[in-house]
């Protein structure tokens with residue numbers, strides 16, 4: 001058993017309370033490799049932003065869970081080396097799908113876990129979440145739960161509304177489970193293709209897709225039912241068009257990729273939404289930078305020469321999100 005406290009990590013409790021009060025959101029960035037982690041820590045150290053390092057089940061399989069946990073430990077030391085005196089870093093399991101997985105993360109130094117029972121019938125989601133909360137809280141580990149299903153690109157347009165989190169369920173769910181934060185569905189979704197072209201309108205000037213707005217009325221109702229309770233948004237990448245364009249003009253193929261406009265996320269960050277998950281945007285930044293080197297310098301074969309620029313691009317992206325979208329800069333001095 002390794003406690004996250006020994007590694008210098010923190011859980012989300014105080015971080016979220018401050019964020020809800022302060023009207024900003026904590027960045028939750030996924031990582032699978034060293035360059036992503038370096039970029040996240042560098043960006044957060046430079047802006048003094050609290051941060052949630054997210055590891056998905058897929059990342060655990062890809063990078064190895066033992067390695068990831070030592071990388072997170074290394075991240076705390078690296079942050080200090082960069083001059084960040086008291087780094088506020090959470091190591092969080094993204095989309096835990098079983099009690100066993102959550103338990104294993106609690107035992108290996110995670111300070112926060114998500115148990116995602118949102119695809120289960122309501123009562124089963126409650127039971128599973130409650131079980132994880134009971135275990136995690138014994139070790140001071142905070143738990144994120146989910147209610148409502150994130151719309152996927154394959155879903156029928158007409159069915160999407162019914163996937164939104166039902167405001168009338170949230171008080172019962174939070175009370176029964178004791179979870180520390182709640183991921184809700186108000187129209188965000190995972191990946192770089194968040195909406196089908198027929199769900200969007202087209203900007204007549206640029207010909208680019210304009211996605212439908214988030215359901216802020218649902219968010220408002222939830223906030224009213226759970227005043228001050230930390231709300232989480234998944235699938236909140238914006239899919240920056242400049243990256244999509246670089247990828248597409250350098251041998252890639254991402255037609256009609258579309259995300260959540262940043263002004264909508266900025267609005268959400270000022271509300272009870274205190275954790276915003278961003279994964280696809282960093283993948284796009286990395287891919288754009290790597291593709292550019294491959295096309296411009298076809299003779300290059302030193303990975304540092306293309307992963308280095310990719311890392312620099314991610315630092316730029318993370319800092320932009322922290323300062324211009326989430327407003328979390330300067331909140332962990």
Ligand SMILES: [Zn+2]
Nearest residue numbers: 095234235277
């Ligand atoms: Zn998610």
